[in-house]
Amino acid sequence: MDEEFKKYSKDFFLSDKQLEEVYNRFNADINKGLGRATNNEADMKCFVTYVQDLPTGEETGQFLGLDLGGTNFRVLLVTLKGHHEANVDAKTYAVPKSIMTGPGEGLFDHIATCLSSFVEEQNLVDSHLPLGFTFSFPCTQLGLTKAILTRWTKGFNCSGVENEDVVRLLNEAIARKGNLRIDVMAVLNDTTGTLMSCAHRNPKCRVGVIIGTGANACYVENVKNIELLDDQHKNKPEIIINVEWGAFGERGALDFILTDYDKEIDKNSLNPSGQIFEKMLSGMYLGELVRLMMIKAIQNNHLFATNAKKFKLLDILTTAKDCFETRYLSEIETDISPNFNRTKRILEERFKVSNASVEDCQKLQFLCECVSKRSAYLVGIGTANLINRVEEKEVVVGVDGSVYRLHPKYETHIKEILRKFVTPDKKYELMLSEDGSGRGAALIAAVASHQKQNGSATPQ
Numbered sequence: 001m002d003e004e005f006k007k008y009s010k011d012f013f014l015s016d017k018q019l020e021e022v023y024n025r026f027n028a029d030i031n032k033g034l035g036r037a038t039n040n041e042a043d044m045k046c047f048v049t050y051v052q053d054l055p056t057g058e059e060t061g062q063f064l065g066l067d068l069g070g071t072n073f074r075v076l077l078v079t080l081k082g083h084h085e086a087n088v089d090a091k092t093y094a095v096p097k098s099i100m101t102g103p104g105e106g107l108f109d110h111i112a113t114c115l116s117s118f119v120e121e122q123n124l125v126d127s128h129l130p131l132g133f134t135f136s137f138p139c140t141q142l143g144l145t146k147a148i149l150t151r152w153t154k155g156f157n158c159s160g161v162e163n164e165d166v167v168r169l170l171n172e173a174i175a176r177k178g179n180l181r182i183d184v185m186a187v188l189n190d191t192t193g194t195l196m197s198c199a200h201r202n203p204k205c206r207v208g209v210i211i212g213t214g215a216n217a218c219y220v221e222n223v224k225n226i227e228l229l230d231d232q233h234k235n236k237p238e239i240i241i242n243v244e245w246g247a248f249g250e251r252g253a254l255d256f257i258l259t260d261y262d263k264e265i266d267k268n269s270l271n272p273s274g275q276i277f278e279k280m281l282s283g284m285y286l287g288e289l290v291r292l293m294m295i296k297a298i299q300n301n302h303l304f305a306t307n308a309k310k311f312k313l314l315d316i317l318t319t320a321k322d323c324f325e326t327r328y329l330s331e332i333e334t335d336i337s338p339n340f341n342r343t344k345r346i347l348e349e350r351f352k353v354s355n356a357s358v359e360d361c362q363k364l365q366f367l368c369e370c371v372s373k374r375s376a377y378l379v380g381i382g383t384a385n386l387i388n389r390v391e392e393k394e395v396v397v398g399v400d401g402s403v404y405r406l407h408p409k410y411e412t413h414i415k416e417i418l419r420k421f422v423t424p425d426k427k428y429e430l431m432l433s434e435d436g437s438g439r440g441a442a443l444i445a446a447v448a449s450h451q452k453q454n455g456s457a458t459p460q
Contacts, residue, residue, distance in 0.1 A: 069136030193440025198398030212401030380417025
């Protein structure tokens, strides 16, 4: 790449000194989040999940998982067989745009209707089914079955839900449906579900990370380090903390590495000044970062300068926000053919650019690599922090999300950072989650049901 072209992406390259500073600021903010007196000053609120028991792998029975966290949601029937074995039947349902931004009652009625349909298809209408509810939005959790939505993210903006208990809203919708025998046993976020799902397979799992449309993490913390926790939950040694790391940087901690593109995305988002860390690394924004760099490079004749379709491409890029989808990064970065056939196909089919030169394809691939690498490095910084906080010396990190699953180099880049920042006394490995947060929700329902039957349930 020539130096003139590199200037469009130079701020995405983080020096070791910058990475170390991000690590230190991240660590300091988590300490604030765990403190009673300092929580209000923290970007990362470190919500207590009230999940204190991980699965043993010996659970049995049938349990439902409901996983809501984006434009689609999943309903799962998880049949646990003991010996770390489970069968999963699942179905995905869409959340129409009108429901995502309409009244909250409409959203929960839609979910209840889909639950009813799923239960009928599984021939379980007359069965009593414990359910775990994965609700992947920032919540203040007040118990295992009570979570107050603090704010919508990921394009949702349903009225009447913020500052309300989402379990109560779900239960009311189930009651309105009238034909369901479903007992909501727990509410959790997707990272907690990922941790639980992986812990069912490997008991050393202590960290859960999601890098998909959104981004977040959780980890197992010693109760003595959590000032926010009331005494009735300190009778067990550990508890899962929902970090809500997407909010990191809202008070300026990341200003020193923000690019002009990051600032533009934030300014034009549904939640300006919010979820800064998430906007730098999650799938909802990676393609948009590339789009903004492409526009600037094309306008200055440093990209597609000699292509006859240049102005058509520029018109599409400037008028169709989000037209450069994040999945294109994965496809373009895996394009190792000498003629960049995959990249050319995307340019022709989506952007009406024919006869793209190899040089332009190389430049576009370079922009994609800059964005995805920074994303993975920042995820690595956060993950290293959490690994170092876990008391065990051997730590499995459960990971899920479309960016992690589909991007060809993402895991490699994360591991580069882990090698730099995880303390030498720790052994760690990354584990891809199976059926992710939905399966984890059902597992929490199983653990909670077992506790309830044995009279040892966590306070609700």
